[in-house]
Amino acid sequence: MASDLVIALDVLLVLAVVFILMSILRSSKAPSLPPGPKGLPLVGNILDMPSEKEWLTFAKWGETWGDLCSVTVLGQPLIIVNSAKVASDMLDKKSAIYSDRPVLQMAGELVGWKNTLVLLPYSDRFRRYRRLFHSLIGSHAAVKRFLPSEELEARRFLRRVLAKPDDLAAHVRKTAGAVILRISHGYEVKEGIDPLVELADIATEQFSLASAPGGWLVDVIPALRHIPSWFPGTGFRRTAIEWGSTLQELVQRPYDFVVQQMAAGTAEVSFTSTLREGKRLTSEEEFDLKWSAASLYSGAADTTVSAIYSFFLALALHPEVVKKAQAEIDAVVGPDRLPTFEDRPYLPYSNALVLEVLRWHAVVPTAVPHRVMQDDIHEGYLIPKATPLNLTQTGFLLQKTVRLNRIHEKSALDLEGGTIILRPSSPRVFERLTGTYFFAGLHLAEASVFISCVMSLAVFDIGKCVENGVVVEPVHEYTTGTISHPVPFKCSIKPRSEKAASLIQAEY
Secondary structure: OHHHHHHHHHHHHHHHHHHHHHHHHHHHHOOOOOOOOOOEOOOEOOOOOOOOOHHHHHHHHHHHHOOEEEEEEOOEEEEEEOOHHHHHHHHHOOHHHHOEOOOOHHHHHHHOHHHOOOOOOOOHHHHHHHHHHHHHHOOHHHHHHHHHHHHHHHHHHHHHHHHOHHHHHHHHHHHHHHHHHHHHHOOOOOOOOOHHHHHHHHHHHHHHHHOOOOOOHHHHOHHHHHOOOOOOOOHHHHHHHHHHHHHHHHHHHHHHHHHHHHHHOOOOOOHHHHHHOOOOOOHHHHHHHHHHHHHHHHHHHHHHHHHHHHHHHHHHHOHHHHHHHHHHHHHHOOOOOOOOHHHHHHOHHHHHHHHHHHHHOOOOOOOOOEEOOOOEEEOOEEEOOOOEEEEOHHHHOOOOOOOOOOOOHHHOOOOOOOOOOOOOOOHHHHHHHHOHHHHOOHHHHHHHHHHHHHHHHHHEEEEOEEEOOEEEOOOOOEOOOOOOOEOOOOOEEEEOOHHHHHHHHOOO
16 A cells, blocks of 8 residues: 555656656747847846937847847836847738728827827728828828929028028928928918917827837826826826826817818818818718827828938038039039929939938937737737737948948949948838828838928038138037937028028029
């Protein structure tokens, strides 16, 4: 009897050992999260998360841990992508499961940006928005109807810069707002301070701050949104109410303008008026139209500002590039007129310069996060369902593996020891790298940046300021937030000649 008991215990012991060994073997073979900095018990990497310019920290992690790395904050993994190839493999080739957006508690749920294309989850509404955009501005051919407006506003930009060159940042912002408001709502901005341009400035700055990775504890601990607003430490609730009110005004005011103009028979052709013309919209259709128009208006206004302002900074830092681009423009366009979109195919270097500036400083340096819709194994690593992905564009836009396939090597620029490497060969990949927020108006944004920059090169000499005989180096720093801008800098902007000044002042 005793021997039987001993045998039974021995068998159980052997089975237990076998079970433990098999468990260890299985766990050793099970995919793990991508590598990353070691966190603390329970809280994970919460103390490692950057509070500003997060793309710099993410890029540094990429140098240490690889193109695909991860951190965990209070049990929630966060995947960081530092390579265009990895981004392409995940977001393009596996787009069916990587097209969703994470729920951002501050920007999306509390402020309300979840209704714009930038934070809209992959859904029927997302697809409806995309169809609306594609029908009117989804191709170069569709955008052609708006090119005269872009040329007109670029001419007005030149006049403002000629009159007050020290107010460059304000002129850039006004012009970007003027272009997109004409296209989105048929609205012509007023000289001086325009209420709708000012409203877009405020709202987009608030979005940039509200959506910055690691900027709000409520994004890490969503339950905080349910704490009463009188409770200590809930100032973010009051901020969200204030910013939400700004967003609602951004959506409603320009839409009401279009409705009034259409009723009076004086509405200009625009994204909103075209989609309302001759239709009785349901409440859902009107909601989609209002918010998709606001997505276009708010997104393109701020991203274009960053791109054009960066262009002037790049030229101030690299005067040799200015001369090379001006020589091309002079040869193609001549001194008797300003460049137009018709000249674009014949200005490869100038066109390349505009695109290079977009690479040189990514407008959306960490893009807008994506979220995987199911468990995935990528390069042997586990990407758990609902995990957010952050794309560090500042890192992978500088990699030599990405090439701008449209521009011949002889016209490549060399702003920082590299060549033009902005756009991957697939436009779908570029869409996902820059974020749908920017891509919704990509063709418009590219056109607006190109015409403003090339017209400026044609008539202005752009370089460093000289004060009291001393050359002033422009400040080369960028703001934090989802949409990043150059901090204010000084540069010299002067007409190239009397002929150039007269072109700026000519009637149009």
